[in-house]
Amino acid sequence: MPELREALDEVLRDVPPARVAESVRRLITEYRGGAPADEPLLRDMVDATAYAAYRMPATHAAIAAAFGQLPPLGLSSHVDLGGGTGAGAWAARDVFGRIESTVLDQVPEALRLGRRIAAAESFAWQEWRLGEPVPEADLVTASYVLTELDEQGRATLVEQARAAARKAVVLVEPGTPQGYRRILDAREVLIAAGWHVAAPCPHQLACGMQGRDWCHFAARVNRSALHRRLKDASLGYEDEKYSFVAATREPVPNAVGRVVRHPAFRKGLVTLQVCRPATTVGPLLVPKREGPLYKAARDAEWGDQWPPHPFV
Numbered sequence: 001m002p003e004l005r006e007a008l009d010e011v012l013r014d015v016p017p018a019r020v021a022e023s024v025r026r027l028i029t030e031y032r033g034g035a036p037a038d039e040p041l042l043r044d045m046v047d048a049t050a051y052a053a054y055r056m057p058a059t060h061a062a063i064a065a066a067f068g069q070l071p072p073l074g075l076s077s078h079v080d081l082g083g084g085t086g087a088g089a090w091a092a093r094d095v096f097g098r099i100e101s102t103v104l105d106q107v108p109e110a111l112r113l114g115r116r117i118a119a120a121e122s123f124a125w126q127e128w129r130l131g132e133p134v135p136e137a138d139l140v141t142a143s144y145v146l147t148e149l150d151e152q153g154r155a156t157l158v159e160q161a162r163a164a165a166r167k168a169v170v171l172v173e174p175g176t177p178q179g180y181r182r183i184l185d186a187r188e189v190l191i192a193a194g195w196h197v198a199a200p201c202p203h204q205l206a207c208g209m210q211g212r213d214w215c216h217f218a219a220r221v222n223r224s225a226l227h228r229r230l231k232d233a234s235l236g237y238e239d240e241k242y243s244f245v246a247a248t249r250e251p252v253p254n255a256v257g258r259v260v261r262h263p264a265f266r267k268g269l270v271t272l273q274v275c276r277p278a279t280t281v282g283p284l285l286v287p288k289r290e291g292p293l294y295k296a297a298r299d300a301e302w303g304d305q306w307p308p309h310p311f312v
């Protein structure tokens with residue numbers, strides 16, 4: 001992450017801050033609007049730079065957190081659909097180490113900027129529009145892309161990802177009720193096609209949160225001075241909320257349960273909201289008399305598997 005941050009600061013020096021700030025404001029409005037885009041939201045190099053400056057650290061953090069939930073699969077190649085300025089490729093490198101990433105996107109300026117940011121990396125960059133052939137890879141991903149597509153486009157993207165992935169598909173969306181809904185639809189398609197949901201769900205059943213709540217997680221992102229300025233923010237960090245599904249072509253062992261909210265602490269009692277196959281989602285009380293398990297519960301964080309090793 002420090003390397004990505006330094007690389008971003010480097011390319012940002014070339015663009016007048018006022019133009020980047022103006023573009024950030026427009027992009028924030030358009031992304032918050034959440035409607036499928038008729039034309040690319042990133043229109044030129046300034047937009048691509050603005051996107052990289054204000055969103056890439058956060059999307060990188062969310063994608064890396066999602067990738068971190070995959071079991072070891074020996075992944076050596078990666079294709080990122082709608083990969084923009086390359087957050088997914090950076091995350092794959094950070095989580096999986098030696099992996100060949102190819103970033104596909106419809107906006108040449110985003111690819112060009114991504115290539116500059118990742119000058120020291122050997123990522124490949126390819127202009128691509130949804131529906132055009134996707135090269136096969138062990139891992140195929142798409143992050144924050146379904147949100148820009150209409151229903152037909154989302155179906156096409158999930159189908160293309162599944163068809164091109166030899167081992168795993170990971171899809172990441174904003175951690176909003178709408179983002180969760182899009183992930184849920186994709187999850188259903190993957191399960192219907194015989195794929196195995198590896199994370200975050202500890203089961204292949206219908207999601208127990210439907211209609212009541214939405215499954216999402218948070219990735220902590222430290223803000224650089226520039227990042228703070230662009231977002232008019234004073235806090236030194238932000239929590240990027242995201243929803244995701246990681247699915248594998250072959251079955252892999254699932255977590256027994258997953259913590260789906262910040263744990264609540266009271267004296268001598270930790271309450272965890274845990275998604276489990278039998279009870280779907282519900283509170284789990286871990287009192288002090290549980291000894292080592294209670295200690296583990298005090299350390300548990302939103303998004304963790306529960307129970308952790310060595311209690312499984």
Ligand SMILES: C[S@@+](CC[C@H](N)C(=O)[O-])C[C@H]1O[C@@H](n2cnc3c(N)ncnc32)[C@H](O)[C@@H]1O
Pocket residue numbers: 040041042055056059060081082083084085086087088104105106107110128129130142143144145148149
């Ligand atoms: C919000 S950005 C996400 C970029 C990157 N995946 C990330 O997480 O930072 C969405 C990206 O999807 C790309 N995209 C949207 N619709 C597309 C389409 N029909 N074909 C190819 N790329 C598309 C956009 O050009 C943009 O780069």
